Amino acid sequence: MVDKIMTAQQAVKKYVNNSDMVFVGGFGHAIPFSVVQEIVRQKKHGLHLIKTGADIVFDMLVAGGCAQGLTCGWYGNPGIGMSNVIRNAVESGTLELTESTNFSMMLRLHAGKLGVPFIPSPILSDGDLAHTVSEIKSIKCPFTDTELQAHGSLNPDVAVVHAQRSDINGNVQLWGSIGDTVDGCEASKKIICSVEEICREDEISLTPHLTKLPAHKVVAVIKQPFGAYPSYLHSFYQRDEKYYANHSNNTKDALKTKEWLQSTIYNHNDFNSYLHSLPDDLLKKLEWDNS
Amino acid sequence: MKHKVVKESAQKQTISDDSISQARAAFMASGEIFDCKTIFVGIGLPCLVAHITQNYTSPNCQLVFESGLMEVMCKTQPLSTASANIAKASKMHGSMLDVFSMLQRGEIDVGLLSAAQIDVNGNLNSSKLNTKSGKTISLPGSGGAHDISVLANKVVVVMPSDPRRFVNNVDFITSPNIPYGNRKGVVGVAMPDGYFSFETGKAVLQKIYSDRNAEEIRTSLNWDVEISSTLERINPPSNTILEGANIFLQNN
Numbered sequence: 001m002v003d004k005i006m007t008a009q010q011a012v013k014k015y016v017n018n019s020d021m022v023f024v025g026g027f028g029h030a031i032p033f034s035v036v037q038e039i040v041r042q043k044k045h046g047l048h049l050i051k052t053g054a055d056i057v058f059d060m061l062v063a064g065g066c067a068q069g070l071t072c073g074w075y076g077n078p079g080i081g082m083s084n085v086i087r088n089a090v091e092s093g094t095l096e097l098t099e100s101t102n103f104s105m106m107l108r109l110h111a112g113k114l115g116v117p118f119i120p121s122p123i124l125s126d127g128d129l130a131h132t133v134s135e136i137k138s139i140k141c142p143f144t145d146t147e148l149q150a151h152g153s154l155n156p157d158v159a160v161v162h163a164q165r166s167d168i169n170g171n172v173q174l175w176g177s178i179g180d181t182v183d184g185c186e187a188s189k190k191i192i193c194s195v196e197e198i199c200r201e202d203e204i205s206l207t208p209h210l211t212k213l214p215a216h217k218v219v220a221v222i223k224q225p226f227g228a229y230p231s232y233l234h235s236f237y238q239r240d241e242k243y244y245a246n247h248s249n250n251t252k253d254a255l256k257t258k259e260w261l262q263s264t265i266y267n268h269n270d271f272n273s274y275l276h277s278l279p280d281d282l283l284k285k286l287e288w289d290n291s
Numbered sequence: 292m293k294h295k296v297v298k299e300s301a302q303k304q305t306i307s308d309d310s311i312s313q314a315r316a317a318f319m320a321s322g323e324i325f326d327c328k329t330i331f332v333g334i335g336l337p338c339l340v341a342h343i344t345q346n347y348t349s350p351n352c353q354l355v356f357e358s359g360l361m362e363v364m365c366k367t368q369p370l371s372t373a374s375a376n377i378a379k380a381s382k383m384h385g386s387m388l389d390v391f392s393m394l395q396r397g398e399i400d401v402g403l404l405s406a407a408q409i410d411v412n413g414n415l416n417s418s419k420l421n422t423k424s425g426k427t428i429s430l431p432g433s434g435g436a437h438d439i440s441v442l443a444n445k446v447v448v449v450m451p452s453d454p455r456r457f458v459n460n461v462d463f464i465t466s467p468n469i470p471y472g473n474r475k476g477v478v479g480v481a482m483p484d485g486y487f488s489f490e491t492g493k494a495v496l497q498k499i500y501s502d503r504n505a506e507e508i509r510t511s512l513n514w515d516v517e518i519s520s521t522l523e524r525i526n527p528p529s530n531t532i533l534e535g536a537n538i539f540l541q542n543n
């Protein structure tokens with residue numbers, strides 16, 4: 001057993017380097033807000049972010065000046081609309097955006113996971129989007145002569161994720177909607193994971209089928225209750241719908257965005273301080289309801 | 292203007308025009324997929340199509356969402372394809388790769404999509420819009436839309452009634468209507484008044500609700516398409532369906 005327990009400050013300082021390619025886990029569920037906040041707080045910069053569908057946590061990284069590039073299939077506030085932060089950053093030339101599709105991003109991460117240079121697929125053969133995506137090249141199938149597109153592999157330097165629980169060694173258990181998290185983590189060179197609970201090794205052994213991230217790649221385990229807030233975590237808490245609904249207004253211009261970063265990140269030394277700044281009964285109201 | 296519908300249980304619901312409009316578009320789309328067993332559901336109006344299909348027209352259909360959720364009961368409107376309400380009403384939590392692989396293997400009978408724009412050839416735009424002043428407005432992007440449009444065995448699009456969204460040529464082709472192999476691509480687009488088929492390659496007004504007029508639909512959309520010589524007239528959704536749709540939309 002190796003004890004990988006550390007704080008988010010220690011993990012980000014040690015394992016996230018400027019200019020790294022970073023995969024951010026959580027697709028609408030279990031989004032690692034606490035670790036991302038720490039990346040912004042430490043003012044990491046030059047990062048190239050990798051994602052299928054980029055949720056509002058990416059606004060933090062872009063507004064915080066951490067990101068130089070973003071390659072994704074989608075970006076915005078799910079079910080609500082466009083990301084003002086990312087749109088402005090692209091228009092002002094501070095962010096290089098490469099738009100793709102969610103399946104292409106999955107194929108590229110899966111190729112990285114498999115350790116092969118590409119995966120062939122018929123998608124992105126035609127249309128304006130196909131012509132703007134890089135890292136995709138036409139190939140002929142050696143068996144059928146059919147034309148396919150080779151989707152080039154991705155191996156991010158580090159994956160940042162949140163999950164339900166882990167032991168101190170980094171046997172991370174994750175359940176609920178999986179999205180792109182497992183492929184993204186296995187494609188990455190190392191994994192930083194925050195969890196709600198640290199449990200004993202023998203407890204993990206009772207439910208090994210729930211262990212989704214391999215311990216040998218996990219370099220840091222951070223105990224952070226509500227670490228995915230304001231997104232939701234299956235069996236633990238609901239999404240803060242109000243937060244998401246207010247997000248467009250909170251980031252509608254540069255001044256509002258600055259205030260948002262200040263009140264959610266820079267005013268606090270760590271994520272617990274931020275959680276304490278929330279209205280008293282807010283987190284209690286988000287308690288998980290199985291119905 | 293509010294439209295009142297009386298429920299059998301004598302409870303009264305006030306249903307907005309917008310809710311009725313969405314239900315009519317979704318019900319029209321639902322009529323095109325009653326024989327489909329596996330349905331890949333996009334976010335927005337497609338979720339209402341899935342709800343109506345599952346509850347009223349094809350109870351044995353299996354719903355799949357791009358987040359990896361499978362065998363979903365779509366009881367309340369989800370905001371994203373991974374929302375807790377559908378995650379809790381799902382029988383299997385797979386990965387995104389699992390469900391897109393099902394698509395690529397040809398196991399998805401129909402993909403349900405919406406888009407910012409659709410053109411007379413069935414091409415879809417979810418990426419950017421050109422304004423009259425020459426500016427380009429970015430949109431959130433493809434997500435899985437391109438993938439679904441290429442890989443589903445067929446695709447039914449569902450759109451609100453808005454002439455800015457029915458165009459001769461989309462501003463940007465996110466999802467080209469060039470299907471792969473024996474896939475059929477975009478077979479039609481449903482909207483609150485009727486259904487346009489792409490069976491001949493170009494959009495043709497094929498079905499209208501019995502309380503609508505074909506020429507008026509074409510004029511209101513300002514869409515330069517033919518009216519089919521075999522135009523079909525469809526009864527509008529029942530009050531039960533309008534009420535069910537209204538509850539579904541309110542639960543958001």
